[in-house]
Amino acid sequence: xxxxxxxxxxxxxxxxxxxxxxxxxxxxxxxxxxxxxxxxxxxxxxxxxxxxxxxxxxxxxxxxxxxxxxxxxxxxxxxxxxxxxxxxxxxxxxxxxxxxxxxxxxxxxxxxxxxxxxxxxxxxxxxxxxxxxxxxxxxxxxxxxxxxxxxxxxxxxxxxxxxxxxxxxxxxxxxxxxxxxxxxxxxxxxxxxxxxxxxxxxxxxxxxxxxxxxxxxxxxxxxxxxxxxxxxxxxxxxxxxxxxxxxxxxxxxxxxxxxxxxxxxxxxxxxxxxxxxxxxxxxxxxxxxxxxxxxxxxxxxxxxxxxxxxxxxxxxxxxxxxxxxxxxxxxxxxxxxxxxxxxxxxxxxxxxxxxxxxxxxx
Numbered sequence: 393x394x395x396x397x398x399x400x401x402x403x404x405x406x407x408x409x410x411x412x413x414x415x416x417x418x419x420x421x422x423x424x425x426x427x428x429x430x431x432x433x434x435x436x437x438x439x440x441x442x443x444x445x446x447x448x449x450x451x452x453x454x455x456x457x458x459x460x461x462x463x464x465x466x467x468x469x470x471x472x473x474x475x476x477x478x479x480x481x482x483x484x485x486x487x488x489x490x491x492x493x494x495x496x497x498x499x500x501x502x503x504x505x506x507x508x509x510x511x512x513x514x515x516x517x518x519x520x521x522x523x524x525x526x527x528x529x530x531x532x533x534x535x536x537x538x539x540x541x542x543x544x545x546x547x548x549x550x551x552x553x554x555x556x557x558x559x560x561x562x563x564x565x566x567x568x569x570x571x572x573x574x575x576x577x578x579x580x581x582x583x584x585x586x587x588x589x590x591x592x593x594x595x596x597x598x599x600x601x602x603x604x605x606x607x608x609x610x611x612x613x614x615x616x617x618x619x620x621x622x623x624x625x626x627x628x629x630x631x632x633x634x635x636x637x638x639x640x641x642x643x644x645x646x647x648x649x650x651x652x653x654x655x656x657x658x659x660x661x662x663x664x665x666x667x668x669x670x671x672x673x674x675x676x677x678x679x680x681x682x683x684x685x686x687x688x689x690x691x692x693x694x695x696x697x698x699x700x701x702x703x704x705x706x707x708x709x710x711x712x713x714x715x716x717x718x719x720x721x722x723x724x725x726x727x728x729x730x731x732x733x734x735x736x737x738x739x740x741x742x743x744x745x746x747x748x749x750x751x752x753x754x
Contacts, residue, residue: 517677520690521670527712528662535658536611536744541569541581542656543752545741546716547684548585551734558721558728563684565740568592568654569748572610576601580608582748589749606631609651615658621667628668641672642696642703649705652714653737656744681706683716684736695722701734714739 536542548566552559566585570592571577578601580592594602604613606628618624625644632643648669651657657665669675674694681691683706690712693704700723706715716738724730743752 517675517692518670520677521666521675521692524690524692524707524712525663525666528657528666529659531657531659531662533656533659533662534611534744535615536572536656538572538574538610538612539746540572541745541748542572542611542654543741543743543745544568544570544654544739545751547738547740549684549733549736551728551732553727556727558732558734560733567751569745569750570610570654571748572612574604574610574612576603577608578602584749606647609655611656611658614651614655614661617661617664619660619664621664621671624664625668625671639696639698641674642694642698645669645672645675645694646703649703649717652705653717653739656742678704681718683718684738685716687715687738689715700725 545565545567547563549563550561552561564586566583568583569581571579571581576594576598578594580594580602582589582591584590595607602608604610618627628647629640629644632640632647634640635643648665651665652662669692672694676693678691678693680688681693681704682688687706687708689706689709691704691706693702695702700721701719702722703717703719705717707713708715716736718736719734721728721730721732721734741752745752
């Protein structure tokens with residue numbers, strides 16, 4: 393987007409909006425976003441796309457609407473990527489308050505269980521994850537062809553920090569089509585949310601396209617991962633960069649959560665991922681956990697004490713299939729109180745389709 397040109401005398405409100413948007417585009421990613429390489433830029437690109445859309449809408453609106461203060465876009469869920477939205481939400485602002493609450497006991501808000509129930513129902517997390525692993529190994533998911541798309545429809549709930557304090561938005565339906573083509577790709581799929589459809593473009597800086605990998609986990613790439621749990625954990629730990637703004641173990645846990653949530657996993661890879669998660673220090677069972685739409689299930693959780701947030705995965709208590717996740721604050725902070733929701737999701741449909749934008753048959 394190019395700012396409107398003209399003389400100083402001729403500048404109007406829209407010119408100021410253009411200048412601010414153009415200046416925002418030139419700013420580097422905010423320090424403190426604990427995301428793997430390229431995800432800063434991807435998150436910023438989505439935000440800038442929304443700014444462009446807001447500006448185009450304002451430009452075509454009646455004059456009375458143009459006179460109003462421009463609305464600031466909310467922080468969208470990364471279209472392809474952040475392992476948990478809280479990484480992007482918390483990374484920008486949590487650094488200033490992490491010393492206030494880091495290391496305290498995690499909040500139990502959202503778990504749906506009393507303290508006595510949690511104490512009575514808790515099992516060694518390795519046993520729980522082994523059960524989930526065994527169920528995943530029996531899945532008939534896949535294979536997915538290189539010319540197909542993985543389709544994921546979810547109910548999602550996001551936090552908004554544009555005003556400086558955390559405001560949790562309403563539930564919204566999100567659909568994503570992930571391209572599976574091997575090699576560098578400039579079009580990685582598309583996302584549909586809030587009535588709008590956006591393309592998923594290559595990571596910024598990938599001028600020849602983004603290759604399959606941890607930032608673009610195709611079925612073929614997932615199938616090639618080690619299936620020994622320790623080797624797999626070591627491999628994912630190497631792929632997840634160290635950060636001064638997030639516990640590395642939490643980053644790996646969230647990375648595994650992203651793979652579980654946003655892909656169709658080969659059964660052997662899925663089984664290994666759950667056993668690998670059991671080897672991460674600090675991972676615990678969370679009895680009574682609920683997903684974004686309130687489905688109660690078996691929970692697997694980890695607390696990032698440095699930034700005072702808790703990530704929970706939720707599994708169906710009977711089938712042990714993945715249901716969704718929640719991430720919330722574990723202490724009172726400057727952006728929100730203990731238990732405030734950073735993000736939540738509930739997977740409604742996961743399938744494979746032949747074309748982006750086309751829904752699978754129910």
